[in-house]
Amino acid sequence: MTPPLPSSPRGVRIAGTGHYLPSNVISNKDLERWMDTSDEWIVQRTGIRERRRIDRDKGETTTSISVAALSRALDNAGLKPTDLDMLIVATVSMEMTCPSTSCRVAEAIGAGACGAVDLSAACCGFVYATNFAHELVKGGAYRTVGVVGVDVLTPLMDYCTEGRGTAILFGDAAGAAVYTATSDPSKGILAQAMHSDGHGWKHLYIPREPRDFPEDADPNRRKLGLMYMNGREVYKFAVTKFQDLIAQTLDKAGLRAEDIDQFVCHQSNARILEAARERFGIPHEKFYTNIERVGNTSAGSVPVCLDELRRSGRIHDGQKILLVAFGGGLTWASSLWQL
Ligand code: UT7
Numbered sequence: 529m530t531p532p533l534p535s536s537p538r539g540v541r542i543a544g545t546g547h548y549l550p551s552n553v554i555s556n557k558d559l560e561r562w563m564d565t566s567d568e569w570i571v572q573r574t575g576i577r578e579r580r581r582i583d584r585d586k587g588e589t590t591t592s593i594s595v596a597a598l599s600r601a602l603d604n605a606g607l608k609p610t611d612l613d614m615l616i617v618a619t620v621s622m623e624m625t626c627p628s629t630s631c632r633v634a635e636a637i638g639a640g641a642c643g644a645v646d647l648s649a650a651c652c653g654f655v656y657a658t659n660f661a662h663e664l665v666k667g668g669a670y671r672t673v674g675v676v677g678v679d680v681l682t683p684l685m686d687y688c689t690e691g692r693g694t695a696i697l698f699g700d701a702a703g704a705a706v707y708t709a710t711s712d713p714s715k716g717i718l719a720q721a722m723h724s725d726g727h728g729w730k731h732l733y734i735p736r737e738p739r740d741f742p743e744d745a746d747p748n749r750r751k752l753g754l755m756y757m758n759g760r761e762v763y764k765f766a767v768t769k770f771q772d773l774i775a776q777t778l779d780k781a782g783l784r785a786e787d788i789d790q791f792v793c794h795q796s797n798a799r800i801l802e803a804a805r806e807r808f809g810i811p812h813e814k815f816y817t818n819i820e821r822v823g824n825t826s827a828g829s830v831p832v833c834l835d836e837l838r839r840s841g842r843i844h845d846g847q848k849i850l851l852v853a854f855g856g857g858l859t860w861a862s863s864l865w866q867l
Pocket of ligand 1: 564566569570651692694758760795796855
């Protein structure tokens with residue numbers, strides 16, 4: 529554990545980021561062999577050409593890919609695992625209900641007795657966890673907090689024609705960030721938002737028991753442990769909420785879209801992203817996308833983008849960046865940073 533900083537004022541900085549993508553690739557051509565779909569349909573409706581899948585034979589699991597991403601983030605920050613005071617792992621694909629994935633990641637990485645807790649907010653998980661981590665550091669109780677956004681959803685996909693509306697979208701990935709205190713109080717979150725609407729739960733769910741299915745679920749498609757998504761409903765929700773959320777967060781911070789140096793958005797569907805980019809008149813170079821290569825990686829999506837942007841030099845100190853996500857729950861969340 530790192531020594532405490534002198535009492536406030538203190539800011540929060542992103543000390544390091546990292547990500548891990550499994551090496552197995554599922555291309556649209558692979559999907560064509562498994563279900564009635566086409567590369568053309570998938571590219572046109574989603575912008576996705578390929579996504580990654582864990583390799584169980586190589587020992588890849590939610591825990592192992594989280595450890596890989598976090599270890600890269602710590603290296604990038606120049607910190608040791610024992611410097612972490614708290615670890616938050618955001619995921620909906622934990623291997624077991626108990627223990628938490630975070631406890632296992634903390635143990636595997638050698639983080640000693642740091643606090644460890646999982647957070648479940650589907651595709652918004654990393655953004656929620658980032659907002660919590662920021663407040664823990666800003667408030668002075670913790671100095672260094674690690675956040676992992678990870679999902680391994682390919683085992684939850686129904687790779688057949690009945691499941692094609694969901695199976696084409698999702699891939700596996702882990703991303704991580706390490707947040708730490710700085711004596712510069714201007715650094716940290718300028719505005720943030722976290723919301724939910726449980727009325728929409730049945731548009732995206734993973735049933736464990738027969739009673740978990742909504743009454744109107746197709747009686748012929750009731751396999752437990754798979755992900756079910758009403759793509760059309762989630763699309764309608766996403767296309768409006770995503771844009772409202774950007775407007776609300778900018779408004780809270782008293783900023784305009786052109787004041788933001790980089791938008792780091794959940795990669796849900798290229799059409800949803802493009803609608804938001806056009807509405808706010810954001811140039812392509814400030815609106816990163818990697819969905820073509822990795823698909824929708826749920827909680828892994830925002831931190832993988834963040835790390836790719838930092839490592840390529842497109843995100844750096846002094847900039848303002850806006851993290852935005854939405855997903856199952858339904859949930860939506862944002863985090864606007866002064867770096
Ligand atoms: O990250 C969590 C949040 N999730 C999202 O943001 C996902 C939001 N939703 C979506 O991205 C889109 O709804 C999808 C990509 C999932 C689906 O695209 P869509 O344009 O909404 O398609 P649809 O579900 O309205 O289906 C249109 C047609 C249907 O055929 P009919 O009924 O018109 O004959 C589907 O059966 O396309 C058919 N279809 C497909 N055809 C070929 C659905 N999936 C496929 C497929 N290949 N993979």
